[in-house]
Amino acid sequence: MIHATNIIGNKWAPIIIYVLEERKLRFGQLVVFVEGISRKVLTEQLKELEQKKVVKRESFAEVPPRVEYSLTEWGKELLPILSQLCTWGAGISIDSDDEKNITIQKRV
């Protein structure tokens, strides 16, 4: 678990993975799709995810340069889990009494 949370336990990684899904995206597209991320942080995150074998990077020596990012097979295995996490997170927590704080008074 420590390993898994090291990978997805930061602000942007889950979003990047979710956005990449089954397609290839260029750096510039990722900046747009991952709303709010700065270019610097996106660079860092992609580097980290690449090093951890979750993301694959393909660089084309053209002008202007082109770089495509996609998920590795291992990275794609994360998608259904993230999906579950998403469903769970959206679950309304029922406000039934037995879920609320209970303070039991007990004199001894």
Place this chain on the structure above:
Amino acid sequence: MIHATNIIGNKWAPIIIYVLEERKLRFGQLVVFVEGISRKVLTEQLKELEQKKVVKRESFAEVPPRVEYSLTEWGKELLPILSQLCTWGAGISIDSDDEKNITIQKRV
């Protein structure tokens, strides 16, 4: 997903949830089981998880005081997901060529 990662996306929350599993634990036991956590941070995390309805807190007005923590039903639903995440994280990433960086030279 944002919601879910807000909950489990910090250093200790997943570990606390994993340790609590199906049992009730006292504050002092948690300090021991969650190795390396400080009492202050444990307090904060438990408060946060309680507020987010993942953890249930029962306080007994005894001396010395006794407080028991356990997962709510909603929190327990997280266990299988964390388990999957753990399995995934343990997966060896195959070093096959198609998972490595590819630099395609292409003159235009």
Place this chain on the structure above:
DNA sequence: AAAAATGGTAACCTCGATGTAACTAATGGG
């Protein structure tokens, strides 16, 4: 000559998460 497009990098700053150490309240035991 200058701007536009692409994929970055470097220097710097901010802020929240985390850690440390000392302190509290209440009571029983020696």
Place this chain on the structure above:
DNA sequence: CCCATTAGTTACATCGAGGTTACCATTTTT
């Protein structure tokens, strides 16, 4: 009277993730 126990709290210090701004290299377009 002093210590131990339990579950914290308070006042700091630190550390690293993330953000901001400016800049680079290369070629085509205006």
